[in-house]
Structures are given as structure tokens and as C-alpha cells.
Amino acid sequence: MPHISLAPHLLRHLSDRPxxxxxxxVQGDSVRSALEDAFRQVPRLRGYVLDEQGQARRHVAIFxxxxxxxxxxELGDKVGDADRIHLLQAxxxx
Amino acid sequence: xxxxxxxxxxxxxFTLEHHGPIAWxxxxxxxxxxxxxxxxxxxxxxxxxxxxxxxxxxxKLHRSVDDGKNWREIAVPTYPTAPDPIKESDxxxxxxxxxxxxxxxADQPGRLWAGTIPGGLFRSDDxxxxxxxxxxxxxxxxxxxxxxxxxxxxxxxSVLVDPRNSRHVAVGxxxxxxxxxxxxxxxxxxxxxxxxxxxMPPERMDDPNIQDPHRIAxxxxxxxxxxxxxxxxxxxxxxxxxxxxxxxxxxxxxxxFAVVAHPGDGKTAWFVPAFKDECRVxxxxxxxxxGTRDGGASFAVLDGGLPHGDSYDLVYRHALxxxxxxxxxxxxxxxxxxxxGEQGGTRWSRVNVTLPPIAQVAFAQSx
Numbered sequence: 001m002p003h004i005s006l007a008p009h010l011l012r013h014l015s016d017r018p019x020x021x022x023x024x025x026v027q028g029d030s031v032r033s034a035l036e037d038a039f040r041q042v043p044r045l046r047g048y049v050l051d052e053q054g055q056a057r058r059h060v061a062i063f064x065x066x067x068x069x070x071x072x073x074e075l076g077d078k079v080g081d082a083d084r085i086h087l088l089q090a091x092x093x094x
Numbered sequence: 095x096x097x098x099x100x101x102x103x104x105x106x107x108f109t110l111e112h113h114g115p116i117a118w119x120x121x122x123x124x125x126x127x128x129x130x131x132x133x134x135x136x137x138x139x140x141x142x143x144x145x146x147x148x149x150x151x152x153x154k155l156h157r158s159v160d161d162g163k164n165w166r167e168i169a170v171p172t173y174p175t176a177p178d179p180i181k182e183s184d185x186x187x188x189x190x191x192x193x194x195x196x197x198x199x200a201d202q203p204g205r206l207w208a209g210t211i212p213g214g215l216f217r218s219d220d221x222x223x224x225x226x227x228x229x230x231x232x233x234x235x236x237x238x239x240x241x242x243x244x245x246x247x248x249x250x251x252s253v254l255v256d257p258r259n260s261r262h263v264a265v266g267x268x269x270x271x272x273x274x275x276x277x278x279x280x281x282x283x284x285x286x287x288x289x290x291x292x293x294m295p296p297e298r299m300d301d302p303n304i305q306d307p308h309r310i311a312x313x314x315x316x317x318x319x320x321x322x323x324x325x326x327x328x329x330x331x332x333x334x335x336x337x338x339x340x341x342x343x344x345x346x347x348x349x350x351f352a353v354v355a356h357p358g359d360g361k362t363a364w365f366v367p368a369f370k371d372e373c374r375v376x377x378x379x380x381x382x383x384x385g386t387r388d389g390g391a392s393f394a395v396l397d398g399g400l401p402h403g404d405s406y407d408l409v410y411r412h413a414l415x416x417x418x419x420x421x422x423x424x425x426x427x428x429x430x431x432x433x434x435g436e437q438g439g440t441r442w443s444r445v446n447v448t449l450p451p452i453a454q455v456a457f458a459q460s461x
Contacts, residue, residue, distance in 0.1 A: 013151060044167065048151040051188040052172035059150040089150040 199260025316360030426452030
């Protein structure tokens, strides 16, 4: 199953879920579907990563195996069972 | 006099309380490090609301029922997912900032108003558990002409509920003029005739739809009186915002952002002038407040206790407040200074704290 790691900067807004420090194992074969499974497990996470239009927030960076995803609108990059997704704050903004 | 002041800042929400006869001290801190764009005490429910604009993770709204000791994240207003039919943009709008929060009337428990950027007004009837966009205002064809003032996109910054009839609401929009509803926000009409936008081409200066009222303030005791600190000067309405008359002289400058109306006297209001649009600092580096007690016919320069020079404080539109007695003012600046003006703003003192840049100050009753 793909694994999602959350940056400490994001975790501090979800302090009521301390288990998230270990990340999330999710189901899905794309960044979008993996994130949707994460949001199913942690509904409040959605609004921190995506805006209400379903797009990645401007100052959120999403990496798959260390490479930043280019498709921030559809989030269609493919992911496999061994892949690692990182959700980080971009160094701009904030 | 109110005994507490809420201060929403670029890096947290602070509550100050009396400490001794005149001194104030920080009694509470929440969301340290986070931008707090609006704060609201709801005397009907006792709840406290704070709107955040997280730099990375979007806008959030929190509610506390124990005076800020504990917070619970609640719903934020959300924009329609369809492309904007008025701006004709393929990119659907999304919430950029909750710019102001207001309560509905005492007879409307649970009702809240949220003015936002990029230009949507939202209403909640369940203490912020859910929000609905005021679609009639959002879908006005004239919104195509609105534009940003201070921020990239238009924003609703002032929501004035008529104390005589809570269904009557007026809003101020930068830059989209003054609008009124008489049916709980279900339908809207453009008001604000007489406002004049000096920054526009001559043929558009008087168009009510593109005005930049930096802030509008209603006198609770004379609700037809609405004061306006506009980008291009100071204006006053005596017919609930339908029409405004310009006040051309008001101390060192008529440019500024903030205005407060006396709670009982429709002829009394206060402003904080800055030099001009292109130079948003006090005139000659001398921070003053201007006040009128005769409906704007004359203004007093209220500088007692304020610095006499080399002060470059700018007071944003929500950062001037008056308490329920009409005697005490509070003023917060973008340089983090908080000042209290006793005796109608004639005697100012600086609270001995250095805060982050201040977005809003508001008086509150003791817990």
C-alpha cells in the first residue's frame, strides 16, 4: 500500500490525531485516489491539502518518492504499493 | 468600560485584560505564530470565533466555548465548484481570507455573517457549523466590475446589521461599493450613491459599483447614520447607506482605513488618518486620531498621549474599536502597537506590549 507522510508543520494542525506522526497507509493507484483514501481516514486533512475546488493548495508541495508531482490540478500521477508520498509545506508563502 | 480587548494579529490572537486602574496586560494567547484575520465574541451564545489564514494550508475557522482555552475547528465558507459565471473565469474561485465576522441580531440565535475574499458574503444559521453563500449578491452582473483593493481580489470587509430590524444588512466591499439587503441576505441592491472614486477615470468616478469603501460603520443609536472611510476620503450617510455626502476636511488628511461610530450619537465618529494612498504612514510621522461630534462639520485632532513624530503606525480597517459606552477607544497598528484612548479618544496611552502586526481589535466583556 502507498504510504503518506505528513510534515511536522502540517501535523501540528492535526494534533488531535497523534498517530499521524507515523504516516498513513492508503489504498489507491494515483496521487488523487491515495489522497482520497487519506481523507477518508482523516476527513479534516482534506481542507489542509486541497482547496474547495479539489486542487492542491498553492503552498502545499506533494512528492512521490522524492520527486515533486507536476500535475497539481488532477493529481493524476500514478503510484504503486511501495511508493512513498510526502505532503510538505512549500517554502514560498506562509 | 469594557474590561477586555481581543487583538487579532499576523501571528496569533491575544486577549488583554485590565491590570490595575489603567494598565493592560496579555491574559490569553491562542494560535501563536498563525495569522488571525478576524475575531468575534458572540454575546448571544458566549462563543468566541477566530478566523485563520494559514499561509500553507488555507483558511480555517475555530470556535471556543471556554473563552479561548480550548478551540474546535468548524466549517469554513466554501465557494461554488463551478467556474465563475460573472468573472467568466475557467478557474473556480476559492476562499482566500475571512476578512470579517459578525453576529446576526439578538433575535437570530446562531446567525453569523462572514465577509470574505474573493468577494463572497456567507451566512450561517447554526453557529458556524455550516455556511451558505449569498448567491444573489455573488451572481450580480455588476460583480464583473469589482476589483481588489489592498488584496488581489475583491473582499467583503464590513457587515452592518440594522439593530431595528435584523433582516436588514448593509455590506461594504473593496472594491465593490455598498450593498443592502432587507430580507436576510436573500436579495441585494446596490446603494452608496454619492461615493466618489478619485482613482478611477472621470466617467467612472461616481459609479457606486466600483467604489472602495475601506470601512463602513453604523451608529447603533441612530442606525440610519453610516460613516464611511473611503479610499478617496470620508463620507457620511443619513439614510442607511443609500446615499453618502463627502466630508472634505478632517484634520491632517481624509485618507485612511478605519472608522468607528459612536454607539449612541449619530454625529460622533473617529478616524485614523494616513498621508495618502501612495504613502500610507501618518502625516509628517505624527500619529493622530481625528474625531467629529457634529456630523463631520468639524474635526478635532486627538493627539493627547500619542507620539509627536517619527511614528509610522498604520491602522487597518478593523483595528480601531470603541466600547459600548462610547468613551474608550482601542487602536492597533501594523507595527504592533496597541493604544487605548480614554475620554473619547482625548487621552491615549500605549499598552506596554509589542505585538505582531495587528489586523483587528475588539472590546469584549469579562468572562
